Amino acid sequence: MKSILVLTFTCLSTFLRPESVHAQSNCEELKKENEYLKKALNITTPIKTVTTANIDFNILKVEGNTKDQTVTVSMTFVNHDANEAIQYYNTQAIDVEGNEYKGSNHSIGSEGSRNTLFTDTPVKSTITFKKVLPSVKIMKLIHLHLLYNKPPNVKLEFRDLPITWK
Template structure:
């Protein structure tokens, strides 16, 4: 009787240990997934939003590169209309000292300066401004014009955007 009892205790403790180990492993996986999702939310959280023509233009960040002396504007666009093409036209940034920079290296999603915005689907976009000195800490104004079919061309402005230099 004692050997059966001992064997039963050993088997039960083995199964409990296995279940606890699996539970810890599952918990660790869930924690890793939660961290990833938190970072994804933080990365795509807009600092400023302008809505016009039923499209949300969200500024994610304005990031400077000290080595290249460039500043990249990171945005997302969310179209609340039916699928529609949009294209960058003119982009200008003006710093607090009145220096003006032309937007270059434009991209909407995986395309260049033109792409389709799908209904209620965020699309990343970047624009780079060159010859911006690291002493520039803020863009006083960023003015963007888009060629858009409905209702007509779209113009947006963002003011007082701080630059994060790296």
């Protein structure tokens, strides 16, 4: 009986040590951090990428708003050259029925349609297209024309992008 009590006390003291409680809380913190990183990876995984002028143009999502009848394209730009300014010049989208939409509400980072791309640093960018009906499920073409010094103009085309409506 005495040996059972000693064994029970030893087991309890081992499991109830402050270190084991601390290790459990660290484990919970690590789990939360892992979930955050998994979500960040999913958010920043591009559905389409075009590389030109040593810049990766990554489309992350094409999301429609049924109430506002808008479609917002979320992207990242990653410049693999020296720091350089870039600016939206003209953007348009065409759906599978041939309807054309002009881009508006351009943003590059925290700025409007113009900002600096820093070397190997992703910068988020969005474009909104207005008066898009929720019946439009795919953008056949999204054409971007940007002003950039090397070369002076960058023209990109993304094709067959599905729209996720909310």
